[in-house]
Amino acid sequence: MNKQLPQEYYELLEEIQAVDFVLVELNLYLDTHPDDYDAIEQFNTFTKKSKELKVVYEKKYGPLMNFGRSYSNYPWDWKEAPWPWQV
Amino acid sequence: MFTQFKYWEPYISPFDPCPPMRIKSYSTPPQLYIPFQPKGLPQFKPMEALYRGTLWPALFSPYPDPKKRGDQDE
Amino acid sequence: MWYYEKKLQYPVRVSQCNPMLAKFLIEQYGGADGELAAALRYLNQRYTIPDKVAGLLNDIGTEEFAHLEMIATMVYKLTKDATPEQMKEAGLGAHYADHDKALFFHNAAGAPFTATYFQAKGDPIADIYEDIAAEEKARATYQWLINMSDDPDINDGLKFLREREVVHSMRFREAAEILKEERDKKTYY
Numbered sequence: 001m002n003k004q005l006p007q008e009y010y011e012l013l014e015e016i017q018a019v020d021f022v023l024v025e026l027n028l029y030l031d032t033h034p035d036d037y038d039a040i041e042q043f044n045t046f047t048k049k050s051k052e053l054k055v056v057y058e059k060k061y062g063p064l065m066n067f068g069r070s071y072s073n074y075p076w077d078w079k080e081a082p083w084p085w086q087v
Numbered sequence: 088m089f090t091q092f093k094y095w096e097p098y099i100s101p102f103d104p105c106p107p108m109r110i111k112s113y114s115t116p117p118q119l120y121i122p123f124q125p126k127g128l129p130q131f132k133p134m135e136a137l138y139r140g141t142l143w144p145a146l147f148s149p150y151p152d153p154k155k156r157g158d159q160d161e
Numbered sequence: 162m163w164y165y166e167k168k169l170q171y172p173v174r175v176s177q178c179n180p181m182l183a184k185f186l187i188e189q190y191g192g193a194d195g196e197l198a199a200a201l202r203y204l205n206q207r208y209t210i211p212d213k214v215a216g217l218l219n220d221i222g223t224e225e226f227a228h229l230e231m232i233a234t235m236v237y238k239l240t241k242d243a244t245p246e247q248m249k250e251a252g253l254g255a256h257y258a259d260h261d262k263a264l265f266f267h268n269a270a271g272a273p274f275t276a277t278y279f280q281a282k283g284d285p286i287a288d289i290y291e292d293i294a295a296e297e298k299a300r301a302t303y304q305w306l307i308n309m310s311d312d313p314d315i316n317d318g319l320k321f322l323r324e325r326e327v328v329h330s331m332r333f334r335e336a337a338e339i340l341k342e343e344r345d346k347k348t349y350y
Contacts, residue, residue, distance in 0.1 A: 014172055018133040021170065024224060025142040028328070029124065031217040032335040036126050046133075064167050084169045085234035114304065118331040123338055137171065138317070140324025148327045150304055150320060 003081065005061075012057055013087070019050045089120045092152045116148035163223070170227040171321050174314035175238040180251035182310055183239040184269060187256075189232045189306070189322075191266030191274040194298035196232060200225035202279035202295060206288045209281070214289070214336040221329050228322055233264055235315060289337045296330035 026043045033039065054064055062077040063070035072078060092112050099107040128143045136142045189195040203222030207215045240248070240262050248257040255271060266274035280291055303323035307316055 010172075013168060014134075014137075017168065017170065017172060018137040021137045022133045022142055024170070025136065025328070028217065028220055028224075028332050029142075031214075031220055032332055032339060033124070033126065038127065065164055066167075067164060069164050078167075084167060084230065085173075085237050087169070114300075116300070116327045116330075118327055118334055121331065123335050124331065138321070140321040141328050146324075146328055146331060148324060150307060150323055 005082070005087070009061060010087075012053070012060075016050065016053045016057060019046055019053060022046050023050060089115065089117075091115060091117075091148060092154070112152055114148065114150060114152075117146050121145070169231055169234060170224070171231060171318065173231050173234045173238070173318050175235060175312060176314040177312045178239070178242075179312060180239050180243045180247050180253060182312065182315060183236045184252045184256075185306055185309055186232055186235050186239075186315075187264075187267065188269040189299070189302060190229065190236065190264065192268035192302070193278040194295065194302050195268070196225050196229035196299075197266060197274060198278040199295055199299060200229060201276075202281070203292060205279075206281045206292070209283055210288060211285055211340065213339055214285075217332055217336050218292075221332065224325070224329075228325065231318060231322065235318060236264055237262075285340050286337070289333055289340060292333045293330055293337065296326045296333060300326035300330070 023043065023046050026039055026046070030036065030039055030043065058064055058070055062080065063072055066078050070078075091114065093115050094110050094112045096110055097108075099109065124143075124146075128145050130136065130142050131139055131144060139147055141147055191197060200222050203218045203225065207218035207222065210218055240253070243251070243253075243262070245257060248254060248262075256265070256267075259265070268274075279295070280288075282288055282291070300323055303319050303326065307319045307323070310316055310319065
């Protein structure tokens with residue numbers, strides 16, 4: 001079965017990748033700048049944004065994480081293609 | 088302020104077999120010049136940050152050399 | 162404990178069908194200055210590095226696995242539809258004979274991955290300076306790969322990965338400063 005993903009899948013994914021990238025950058029920065037209050041505030045704001053975007057994504061396209069970090073649909077869709085290197 | 092690329096001219100021998108590269112360059116990216124990132128540096132917007140590979144313009148290192156000169160390598 | 166998120170850190174695209182690039186990209190998959198060496202180096206050092214910088218080693222080590230996945234994606238996309246003929250023409254005949262299109266941890270010259278590519282001396286200064294050097298070596302390797310590739314999409318990905326090495330180097334240099342800091346006076350933040 002050849003599943004095709006719509007344009008909006010790629011757009012939503014890109015938005016999530018952008019927000020999560022900011023989070024990675026801030027996380028590394030905070031590892032060496034633990035007292036930067038503003039950066040922590042920004043980190044938490046972006047964390048909230050990331051979670052919100054992922055609720056939308058997971059409702060449409062299934063779980064992003066395994067081992068109970070995301071909910072599952074029926075039937076079990078964690079194992080479904082496409083995997084990130086195929087997208 | 089610092090420059091992101093440095094240039095040098097290696098010795099060219101009259102016995103060199105191949106056409107010489109007169110100017111060689113190497114990258115000198117921001118981490119060489121910033122001992123500790125200061126707080127509050129300006130940031131890219133998230134989408135641009137993703138495509139640049141960093142949240143902060145001050146840490147951005149262009150490659151290849153935007154000022155590529157003449158017969159320079161890379 | 163590790164969890165996996167089912168998305169790439171960065172949208173990897175490959176616009177040209179050129180399996181020859183895969184032969185060189187594999188250097189950052191199984192090579193001495195590649196992403197696997199980096200991930201294992203930092204994640205292994207983090208057990209014994211002073212607590213105040215262990216978080217950084219943990220997090221950069223984890224990010225390197227995300228980069229490993231990006232390189233794997235590039236190689237996968239470049240080779241998954243290649244015929245055995247194309248694999249041979251691309252210089253990947255020896256790889257194909259052993260692995261078909263499966264990826265494997267060897268460098269561009271075919272040398273297998275080895276733990277000798279990295280160290281953990283147990284001395285925090287030696288370990289952190291090894292990490293800074295590793296990031297500079299990885300940055301340089303991405304430069305040579307970018308030089309050889311004229312696929313604009315692959316180059317976007319490689320430039321992202323090169324910039325990540327710049328930022329990681331920055332963080333490890335900060336970690337060195339943190340390790341050097343005298344107890345009574347805080348020189349930085």
